[in-house]
Each structure stands twice: as structure tokens, then as C-alpha cells.
Amino acid sequence: MHEIAAIVRKDVRIELRSRVVITQVLPFAMIVLILFGLALDADRSTLRSFTPGLFWVTVLFASILAIQRSVSVETAASAFEALRLSGAAGWKVFVGKAVAVAAQLIAIETAMLGGVIVFYRSSVDEVVLLVTSALAATLAIAAAGSLYGVLAVGSGVRDTILPMLLLPILAPVLVAATRAFGDAMGATAVNGWSWCALLACFALLYGLVGGIAYGVVLEDA
């Protein structure tokens, strides 16, 4: 258990020192939101109803960067070797990396929430639903992303192959998260909680699959 905590602490500490996510990925997410606003050139009500979808598409783009960052932190120092040799079980490394990525994504999403309230003039009707579904979706994204991130490392085209592999897999998470946010923000009339439960299932699924598969891939990393 403390192996997982150690990895999470390590990644968070690296981020706090280098501030890559805060200074690069977060602004990128905000820029994407702004670009959407510009491109759609829409009136207030349209942007409000689009907010959930735009929000989560932006999160997916940001997660690509966050995951690439999470992986390159290891490859830069040949740390995957060290992790392998440390004897830590594959799934523990996976959970540690995924939790760290999730934490970074939560920080980005919090800022983005402020962004859509300001730029798209959205409002939040059900805070609990919003927070719960965001948490579940983020865990699902972080879990799937961490697995595909380490898969992408060994290939010669790491940067371009990751989105190609990850985004189709995350399409259902996008759908479910958008629906849940739609309900929470009063944009669409759906049962947000059932979508939130679906998100929790995805998080569980990708967590399990990732935990099992990560060890296999780590051997070749």
C-alpha cells in the first residue's frame, strides 16, 4: 500500500516542482474552451447546452497531454527500469500512476469548471452529481490512459499513437460523462445518476483491466 502512496507522492512532487501540468496543460484546456466558444460563435443558450460535451472533449484532450507527461517523467530518467527492478507489483505502479494522473486532471477540471461558468455562462444545479460523476469519469480516464500510456512508450511513435489508441476506448466515457453533466447542469433532461453509475462501472472495469495488464507491459517497457 505504501508503494502506491510512494508513487503518487513522487509524481505529485515532480509536478509541484516542475509545474508542467499547471503551466502548460491547464492553459491548453482553457484555450480549447475559448476556441470552442469562438468557433461556435453561438448565443448564450446554445453554449450552455453544449457545455457538458465541450467540457469533456476538452478534458480528453488535456488527459492525452497529462498522460504523456506522466509517462515521459519515467522514460526521461529510465525510471521504468528502476520501477521494474524495485520489485513493486505491476498493479501497484499502475494504481499509483493512475491516481497521480487523476489528481492532476481533477485540478484541471476544477479550473475548467470556473471557465465554463464564466465563458459559457453555465450553472450547476446538482453539485453532488457533478462532483461524483466527474470523479468517476476522471478515474476511468486516468486508468485507461495510464495503461495505454505505458503501451505507447515502447512504440517508436509514442506521441501520435496514444490518442489513436485511447480516444476510441474512452468514447463511451465521454458519452456517459456528458449525459451526467447535462443533468447536473440542467442542460438536458436525463437521469444523471444512472449515467454516473455507468461511469463508476467504467472506472472499475478500466481499473481492473489496467491493473492486470500493466505488469505485463512493464516487463517490456
Next chain:
Amino acid sequence: MTHVGYLIAGWGITLGAVGVYAASLVRRGRSLAKTVPPDRQRWMTADD
């Protein structure tokens, strides 16, 4: 017959694509076979 255009498109694209792919497989097979000695060309007859 109604919807003739759709029928031709659907069936035509399918059979056409399969045919083109099949032809490309045959072509690839022939050019590859030239680079491999005959006794190693089939997994059932190869040593390894």
C-alpha cells in the same frame, strides 16, 4: 426495383473492396515468396 442506387452502392462497395483486398493479398504473397526459400514458405513444412 426501388432503391437501386443504394443496392448497387452497398453490394458493389462490399464485393469490390473484398476483391481488391484479395487481389492485393495474392500479389503480396507472390512477391514475398520470392524472398523466402521454398521449404520455409509454409508453417507446416518449415523447421521453425
Next chain:
Amino acid sequence: MTITNQSAPVSQGQPPADFSGTASPTTRWLGVAALIGVAVLLVFAFVLSEPDQRLDPDTNIVIGQFDAVRLLYVHVPVAILPYLAFSITALGGVMVLLKGSASATWWDITAAAAAEVGVLFAGLTLITGMIWGRPIWNTWWEWGDVRLMTSLMLFLVYLGYLAYRRAMPVAETRARRSAVVGIVGMINIPIVNRSVEWWENRTLHQKSTLTEMKIEDLTLLSLIIGFVVFGLIFVWLMVHRFRIGWLEHQAETVGLDAAIMQRRAQAMTGTGVDESVDHPGLTKGGDQ
């Protein structure tokens, strides 16, 4: 420089089999059967079967798919093939991870072959589905439909699998890593399909054709013929694609053997390596 005289001797009294490509008597018969089958299927689909039309009792207007139903005889058989193919890919991946390197190669080549053939049919499923859907539902695409989404996902996920394989030249790494990608892709899709469908009931897609649509005998027979014919086509394509994968693998090792022997010879005679000579086995591997 040929290697043939250094490999295992051919069994006594029999001339070496003449393989000029990936064809063999079996596949030739298979191919002929498939071609005949396609002709039979076309006859059933266009001549023998009836268009789907019936009189609506309330409005007294003839309604139905009319002749568009004939597209189902190609769409439905083609639509199940990706699931078959990608199951083979996932199974191949499992075997690669479980077994040692000995038979892992065979499974890896099979997995790759199945993925390529599967992507072809997944793409055709989408295309034929869209072409059938346009006259029926008056739209090329519908975003709320679960089956459309998972079909699209299936296509993209295994397109990604193929792209991923291309990015890795070393056979063993490629085999193990793409095994993970292939397995994870297959696990996600059925679960996603079931769960999203369960959660969201509104769906434009027809309920499974075989269970809910009212199908008469001739329609069912035509569908079954469709399954058989495309099954034959699938097997033919798989055998050829597998053999190509095998040949590529052999070509890599043949090239490597040649290069190794050349270096040994040079080491023994004390000459340096000739850098201007192209060593095929040592360059980045071909697409598998």
C-alpha cells in the same frame, strides 16, 4: 546468396512443393466455392427473395423497406465477421502472453491477420449499414444509437491496433504489446455495448434481425447463404493473410541469418563489415 542448400533436406524421392505465392490447392477450391457462393447469394438476394412490403391496416398504404431489405443480405453477414475476427485476435493475444516464444509466433501472426481482415469487414459493416440506413431511417448516421457507436468503436480500436503494430519493428515486443492492446480492445467493447444499451433504451437500430424481425423462410435462407458465403470468403482471406504474415516472418529471419553468416565469414577471414551492403533483415521490419 541462397540458403536452400543449407536447410533441412527434402524427404526422399519427392520433389519440393512448388509454392509461388500464398495459394494452394485448398485455397483454390475455397476461392472457387466462394465465387460460386457469391453468385448464388446474388441470385437469392435479388431474384428469389421478395422485397419487404406490407399493407398498413390503419392507413391502407403499402409500407416497408421495399427493395432496401436486399442490403441486409450483405450487411448482416458482414457485420458479424469483425466480432469473429477480433475474437481471434484477442485469443491470439492471450496465447502469445501465455505461451513461450515457441508457438507464440504462430499465434501472433494469426492475431495480426485476423485484425487486418476484421478491420476490412468492420469498415464494410459501417458503410453497408449507412447505405441501408439512409433510405430506411432517412439519415446516414444517428449519434444516439448504441450499436452504431460500438461498431464505430470496434473499427477504430482495431485500426489503432494495426497502426500500433506498424510502429514496432522488434517481433517479440510487438507480439506481447499488441497482444495487450488486442485483448483490452475486445474486453471493453462487449461490456460497453451491453451496459450502454441497458442504460439508454432509446435506439434507432433494429433489434437483432434474427430474433425480432418477422422473417419468412426465403429471407432466412438467403441470410444463411449470406453467412456461409461470407464465412468462406473470411476463411480464404484469413489463410492468405496468415501465409503472408508467415512469409514476412521468414523473410526477416532469412535476412538475419544471411547477415549473421556474412559477418561470421568476415570475422573468420578477418575482413571488416562492408557497410555498403544492404542487410535486409537488419532494417526496420515490414508491416505486420
